Amino acid sequence: MREYPKYKKLLFCTDFSENADYAFKFAYGVAKRDEGLLYILHVLPDNPNQAYIDGFIGQEDLEKIQKNIEEDLVNNYKERYAKKIEGEIEFETVTKSGRADKEILEFAEKEKVDLIVMGTHGRTGIEHVFFGSVAEKVLRHSPFPVFVMPDKKKLEQL
Amino acid sequence: MIEYPQYKKVLFCTDFSENADYAFDFAYGIAKRDEGTLYILHIIPYNSNQAYAESFVTMEDLEKIQKAVEGDIANNYKERYEKKIEDGIAYEFVTKSGREDEEILTFAKQEHADIIVVGTHGKTGIEHVFFGSVAEKVLRHSPFPVFVIPDREKLSGP
Numbered sequence: 001m002r003e004y005p006k007y008k009k010l011l012f013c014t015d016f017s018e019n020a021d022y023a024f025k026f027a028y029g030v031a032k033r034d035e036g037l038l039y040i041l042h043v044l045p046d047n048p049n050q051a052y053i054d055g056f057i058g059q060e061d062l063e064k065i066q067k068n069i070e071e072d073l074v075n076n077y078k079e080r081y082a083k084k085i086e087g088e089i090e091f092e093t094v095t096k097s098g099r100a101d102k103e104i105l106e107f108a109e110k111e112k113v114d115l116i117v118m119g120t121h122g123r124t125g126i127e128h129v130f131f132g133s134v135a136e137k138v139l140r141h142s143p144f145p146v147f148v149m150p151d152k153k154k155l156e157q158l
Numbered sequence: 159m160i161e162y163p164q165y166k167k168v169l170f171c172t173d174f175s176e177n178a179d180y181a182f183d184f185a186y187g188i189a190k191r192d193e194g195t196l197y198i199l200h201i202i203p204y205n206s207n208q209a210y211a212e213s214f215v216t217m218e219d220l221e222k223i224q225k226a227v228e229g230d231i232a233n234n235y236k237e238r239y240e241k242k243i244e245d246g247i248a249y250e251f252v253t254k255s256g257r258e259d260e261e262i263l264t265f266a267k268q269e270h271a272d273i274i275v276v277g278t279h280g281k282t283g284i285e286h287v288f289f290g291s292v293a294e295k296v297l298r299h300s301p302f303p304v305f306v307i308p309d310r311e312k313l314s315g316p
Contacts (some may be wrong), residue, residue, distance in 0.1 A: 033162050157301070
């Protein structure tokens with residue numbers, strides 16, 4: 001008799017796009033159904049020009065920027081996710097910075113998650129064309145099942 | 159309140175690899191849990207040398223080959239999947255031939271699948287390196303959620 005595997009640790013990855021929010025519903029649904037722990041992970045993209053910027057901005061301004069980013073994050077976590085699920089399931093918000101695919105997999109391996117949930121993301125640009133989306137890169141190396149939610153618009157177009 | 163989406167039409171794609179068989183458990187589990195229909199789809203890969211082969215093989219032999227391929231597929235369906243499916247679960251075997259990613263998406267759109275379940279597959283070779291696996295190609299264009307199951311060995315590894 002085959003049973004549906006239960007997911008006790010879910011990793012939901014978000015770039016705070018509409019598509020990610022759409023995928024969130026699924027991640028939340030699974031966590032609720034399986035009474036699992038939901039990690040909500042956002043990766044701050046590494047800015048390759050950071051080192052240059054540092055030379056032109058005063059320490060004070062840098063701290064202001066940093067503070068703004070953090071406030072933004074807290075607000076995003078709260079409005080988009082926490083508000084909707086508080087009291088319903090166990091969850092944890094996690095912020096990392098670096099290359100999204102690398103950070104996602106590192107975290108997944110560290111926590112030994114049962115499932116990764118993400119949207120296909122809305123990114124385009126040269127990097128996307130040649131190397132694929134974050135989702136593609138994640139699933140190329142992931143030892144865990146990956147649930148990928150497409151853009152809602154794609155479905156509506158059918 | 160966010161509800162867990164139910165999957166009434168589950169499209170499972172198989173190349174009869176071990177990885178696909180592992181992914182089957184997930185697909186089957188979803189269909190069972192949500193009382194949906196499970197489509198089991200196999201694509202006979204298009205062989206670009208087909209036209210050449212045809213001029214060297216007699217019609218009679220070609221028919222024999224065709225029959226052997228069909229017998230093989232029927233046997234695979236039965237041994238790998240049909241035996242494991244419990245009574246009361248709706249399922250259907252579908253065989254297509256052509257480019258795997260194209261055929262999978264065409265079928266998914268035609269049937270309005272709710273979810274596509276694939277393994278990351280064990281294929282290598284030039285095409286894979288440059289354009290990604292079948293799974294990657296499917297999720298690049300899929301309007302439906304794609305559930306990608308990695309190799310079991312990757313999971314049980316260190």
